[in-house]
Amino acid sequence: MAHEMAHQWQGIIAEYRDRLPAHVSERIVTLGEGGTPLVEAPALSARTGAQVFVKVEGMNPTGSFKDRGMTTAISAAAGRGAQAVVCASTGNTSASAAAYAVRAGMTCAVLVPDGKIAMGKLSQAIAHGARLLQVDGNFDDCLVAARKLAEAYPVELVNSVNPDRIEGQKTGAFEIVDALGDAPDIHALPVGNAGNITAYWKGFREYAGQGAAGHAGEGLPAVATRTPQMWGFQAAGAAPIVAGHPITEPETVATAIRIGNPASWALAEAARDESGGVIEAVSDEQILAAHRVLSSEVGVFVEPASAAGVAGILARAERGLVPADARIVVTVTGHGLKDPQWALRTLDGTEVQPTRVTADVVSIADALGLD
Numbered sequence: 368m369a370h371e372m373a374h375q376w377q378g379i380i381a382e383y384r385d386r387l388p389a390h391v392s393e394r395i396v397t398l399g400e401g402g403t404p405l406v407e408a409p410a411l412s413a414r415t416g417a418q419v420f421v422k423v424e425g426m427n428p429t430g431s432f433k434d435r436g437m438t439t440a441i442s443a444a445a446g447r448g449a450q451a452v453v454c455a456s457t458g459n460t461s462a463s464a465a466a467y468a469v470r471a472g473m474t475c476a477v478l479v480p481d482g483k484i485a486m487g488k489l490s491q492a493i494a495h496g497a498r499l500l501q502v503d504g505n506f507d508d509c510l511v512a513a514r515k516l517a518e519a520y521p522v523e524l525v526n527s528v529n530p531d532r533i534e535g536q537k538t539g540a541f542e543i544v545d546a547l548g549d550a551p552d553i554h555a556l557p558v559g560n561a562g563n564i565t566a567y568w569k570g571f572r573e574y575a576g577q578g579a580a581g582h583a584g585e586g587l588p589a590v591a592t593r594t595p596q597m598w599g600f601q602a603a604g605a606a607p608i609v610a611g612h613p614i615t616e617p618e619t620v621a622t623a624i625r626i627g628n629p630a631s632w633a634l635a636e637a638a639r640d641e642s643g644g645v646i647e648a649v650s651d652e653q654i655l656a657a658h659r660v661l662s663s664e665v666g667v668f669v670e671p672a673s674a675a676g677v678a679g680i681l682a683r684a685e686r687g688l689v690p691a692d693a694r695i696v697v698t699v700t701g702h703g704l705k706d707p708q709w710a711l712r713t714l715d716g717t718e719v720q721p722t723r724v725t726a727d728v729v730s731i732a733d734a735l736g737l738d
């Protein structure tokens with residue numbers, strides 16, 4: 368007997384079906400992604416003089432925003448009868464692809480760069496039974512190899528160069544507008560392969576009635592009266608768009624954005640320029656400091672890459688470049704449990720250890736400084 372679930376979020380395809388291409392609805396593969404919290408962040412508002420919210424994408428089923436694009440990419444592949452998918456990944460794409468492939472009954476092959484994958488992400492891909500291949504090379508090498516594999520063999524590529532990924536990821540912008548009643552003034556986020564900044568810009572434009580002719584939601588009423596400035600932030604050691612040329616040896620603690628030659632480079636520049644926004648670099652120190660503010664003052668635990676957007680607005684606020692009272696949404700892209708080691712050391716690099724006590728109320732109270 369089928370049971371209807373009356374009040375459960377249905378996943379982004381069912382929730383936004385009329386604004387997505389019809390082919391992704393033919394055979395929906397979902398884990399209930401999307402519907403993530405938009406959380407006001409007074410600690411960030413106080414530091415910037417703006418009104419800041421964080422869109423907590425770590426609350427997706429596999430712990431990152433990648434699930435929004437994976438439900439659409441894997442559903443489309445399932446609709447075409449695909450048996451196998453492949454992706455290159457800094458970690459979260461593989462975790463997501465592996466989980467959605469399980470739901471679809473497909474084989475999932477994952478190419479990850481040598482030695483630079485956070486433990487949480489690696490364990491997800493393995494737990495979901497992906498064929499995990501560690502490639503002697505960096506992310507950019509993995510993506511080239513994955514593309515060639517998909518061209519020559521019967522496997523579908525589910526990286527963000529797959530247009531169905533962008534379609535799914537644009538729903539993050541829809542949710543922000545639905546929650547706030549209109550677009551914010553500024554939307555900030557980390558930029559790695561640049562699929563997400565591309566997707567958000569597409570979503571904000573479509574919701575403001577500015578989609579290209581023939582896009583999925585054409586003819587539907589506009590929901591927003593305007594679009595935000597898009598502020599993208601790369602890690603300083605992996606900032607090809609800021610530098611204006613590819614980076615052959617990208618380096619950063621923010622492994623999810625350790626990318627030297629973004630696939631959606633030109634589209635990211637278009638999002639920046641059309642929106643009147645910026646793409647800038649933040650240092651690893653700024654990223655880890657922002658990571659700490661998020662966990663210790665906002666109450667949201669993210670992986671380092673996810674803090675790049677927050678690092679960016681804090682850096683711009685220090686330079687007087689955040690307009691007073693602007694409404695800012697920062698998308699924080701992945702969960703802190705993906706890569707928890709950064710919480711366990713202080714800014715000067717020492718390990719944080721719990722204080723040891725006996726199981727006795729007086730010594731516990733003593734350790735807590737209670738009297």
Ligand SMILES: *Cc1c(COP(=O)(O)O)cnc(C)c1O
Binds near residue numbers: 560561564673
């Ligand atoms: C993939 C990812 C990014 C980068 O997104 P792009 O679309 O590649 O720019 C940032 N943060 C996290 C946690 C990610 O998983």
